[in-house]
Amino acid sequence: MSDDGLRRPRLRRRRPPRDPAATMTLIAHLTELRNRVAKSLLFLVLGTVVGFLWYDHGLLTFLTEPYCALPGDLRLQPDGDCRLVVLDVFGGVLLRLKIAFIAGAVISSPFWLYQLWAFVTPGLRRNEKRYTVGFVAASSTLFALGSLLAYLTLRKGLQLLLTLAGDEVAFQLTAELYLGFVISLLVAFGLSFELPLVAVALNLVGVLEYQTLKRSRRWIFFLTIVFAAFVTPTQDPFTMLAMAGPMVLLFEIAIQIARFVDRRRAKRAAAEHFHDLDDDDASPLDAAPSQLDAAPTPFDDLRRQDSPADDPAHSRG
Incomplete structure (x- = not known):
């Protein structure tokens, strides 16, 4: 059989295997x-x-x-x-x-x-x-x-x-x-409403905690009002309050979502503290030495009973 009659298998490009470490x-x-x-x-x-x-x-x-x-x-x-x-x-x-x-x-x-x-x-x-x-x-x-x-x-x-x-x-x-003014106002309002979502996303990936948001709540609301005053193209109080009010509400919703996520994350971490460890891995225990007299033991009661100082007859001589 000639070489022309042989069919050569087609070489397909395979995707490289996915790295489990995501590197x-x-x-x-x-x-x-x-x-x-x-x-x-x-x-x-x-x-x-x-x-x-x-x-x-x-x-x-x-x-x-x-x-x-x-x-x-x-x-x-x-x-x-x-x-x-x-x-x-x-x-x-x-x-x-x-x-x-x-x-x-x-x-x-x-x-x-x-x-x-x-x-x-x-x-x-x-x-x-x-x-x-x-x-x-x-x-x-x-x-x-x-x-x-x-x-x-x-x-x-x-x-x-x-x-x-x-x-x-x-x-x-x-x-x-006019149309530039209208478009800038629409885009400013739309992008401003994305800021609370950014806070929620940072909390979901573990970068921003609920306690940080809770401590900074007043500053967040104050900076939101200042941000609305500078971003609104009209610079009038009506439009500024129309932007700042819903943003404050959205930030409060974001804070409560972060609270729920952190509480759920803490419960999951407490329940699965040792579940992810293999049999050959050491448990993350505290290896620091502790004092022996930190807690009473059953031998302390026996030693106290045998001590002559505790005997009333011995104390009377």
Whole structure:
């Protein structure tokens, strides 16, 4: 039989065996980071395409609704219509791309957040990897709730800022400045609601304890109010309190979750103190010497009975 008639077996590339110690070289870390970043960028591009197509089908109307809902005497438009002004030829194109990119980042956030957490999980223990789905779901939900709260309070805050100029002043806002203001407010609220989740994540991996959060509760609440005062683009008390109030509540929920997790972790550690040891391993006992007279023994009672000092007859002579 000729060599041409022989079929050569195909060589398949096998994945390298997984290291049980979860150790990786620097090249492996960089390769993993490159793959995760590439997948995140792919989801971000797809989300941007969706945002670009959604721009004319409700996205722009959704962003301009708080401004258009204001009283007509605040807007300088003779026909009573609600329109934003663009002062540049390429301003409309750049504005659409900017809004599409931000909308794409929000739409694809569950996917690139999963890639971020998947890059971190190899360095975690097995019981810590199960929080991946919960972390992605909770972070996406909190960001959406923060953005929704910002959108609901946007009209009141915008009306308060515009009415401070007086009744003789009417506004003609540009699309770039107004939409940039709205997007920055939505993103600020969304990211701010993620901070309590970071505290919970640090507690779950054992970095931040409940006692630390309990001792720092007052400082956390105070710094939350200061943070809301600096982060809110409107700088008005109404928007600041709208951000600080839910954040304080979320931080209190995070502290109580840390309390439950630490209490459960302490009970598990007390129940499984010696269960993980092999038969050949030494128990973690205290090897320091102790004093012999630290505790009474049965021989002390016998010695006390035989002592002549305790005999009443002997004491009377």
